[in-house]
Amino acid sequence: MAPTAYVQPIVDSTSVFKEDLFKGKVLFCTGGGSGICRGMTEAMMRHGANATIVGRKIERLQQTAKELSAATGQECLPAQADVRQPASLKEAVAKTIEKFGRIDFVICGAAGNFLAPISGLSENAFKTVLEIDTMGTYNTIKATIQHVRASKGAYIHVSATFHHNGTPYQAHVSAAKAGVDALSAVLAVEEGPHGVRSNVIAPGPIDGTEGMDRLAPKGIDTAQLHGGYPVGRQGDIKDIANATVFLFSNAASYITGQVLPVDGGSEHLRHQF
Numbered sequence: 001m002a003p004t005a006y007v008q009p010i011v012d013s014t015s016v017f018k019e020d021l022f023k024g025k026v027l028f029c030t031g032g033g034s035g036i037c038r039g040m041t042e043a044m045m046r047h048g049a050n051a052t053i054v055g056r057k058i059e060r061l062q063q064t065a066k067e068l069s070a071a072t073g074q075e076c077l078p079a080q081a082d083v084r085q086p087a088s089l090k091e092a093v094a095k096t097i098e099k100f101g102r103i104d105f106v107i108c109g110a111a112g113n114f115l116a117p118i119s120g121l122s123e124n125a126f127k128t129v130l131e132i133d134t135m136g137t138y139n140t141i142k143a144t145i146q147h148v149r150a151s152k153g154a155y156i157h158v159s160a161t162f163h164h165n166g167t168p169y170q171a172h173v174s175a176a177k178a179g180v181d182a183l184s185a186v187l188a189v190e191e192g193p194h195g196v197r198s199n200v201i202a203p204g205p206i207d208g209t210e211g212m213d214r215l216a217p218k219g220i221d222t223a224q225l226h227g228g229y230p231v232g233r234q235g236d237i238k239d240i241a242n243a244t245v246f247l248f249s250n251a252a253s254y255i256t257g258q259v260l261p262v263d264g265g266s267e268h269l270r271h272q273f
């Protein structure tokens, strides 16, 4: 089997999962134009799924879709939508059904983040992040649930570990991601009887992502910033991609309503910015 590359810079990674694991399946991923969610989408496509990637910037989505299709041989549909706008999400879902006929898996990954102390955070700044992360997740669930029920599929929500402790300068994101975790748990309980699973992946510090660029001040040793990494290295997108493939696979068929930190153990150390 050829080496599996999840994103351009990670050319030497290999997958331990079956190549055709998701053959005939369809993924709908918000935030899939870049970063972690792009890597998660690539992993699913490398294992046979077709995918729709959703985001605000159509040029970036089109470019990513082209690259992912070329890298995996699967189809990728770029669909412009703002997760804060339910109508635009519904349109992206309709385009997906028109093109692929089904939705098996959903990644709620669109997110907003920046560093700001609670005393300096404007009401609009706080609200904006809640609207993107929490309302955006709710809107995505609403827009997709009937199709995921029909396919007895699964959701993965991309959260964080910030709210597991009190992380300075992350009040907005902590509140938003706590809401995301709660939505996932309720979804798991309500939709379990319909054959739908819902889990959360909580990434730790992941190298080469916009999130890290935003949160790690330039010139600062990130290992020191996060109090070190128990496994001895920073995470990369491949780590999140592998967790995604596992959680969407039947190997995880008895796992639902859970939060899986993928952080090399670093949530057990205090976050320090």
Ligand code: HXC
Pocket (backbone or CB within 6 Å): 111, 112, 113, 114, 115, 116, 121, 122, 123, 124, 125, 126, 128, 129, 132, 160, 173, 203, 204, 205, 206, 210, 211, 212, 214, 215
């Ligand atoms: C304080 C800020 C700010 C900052 C924006 N605001 N940036 N406040 N510090 N750095 C305030 C604005 O002043 C405004 O409030 C309000 O937030 C809304 O800003 P807009 O720019 O009008 O909103 P919008 O264009 O919708 O942009 C949303 C955004 C932006 C969240 C602010 O950053 C964005 O689009 N981000 C998407 C990409 C992203 O964040 N990726 C990282 C996610 S990854 P006022 O009061 O002035 O009106 C991640 C995981 C990290 O989070 C995990 C690593 C360990």
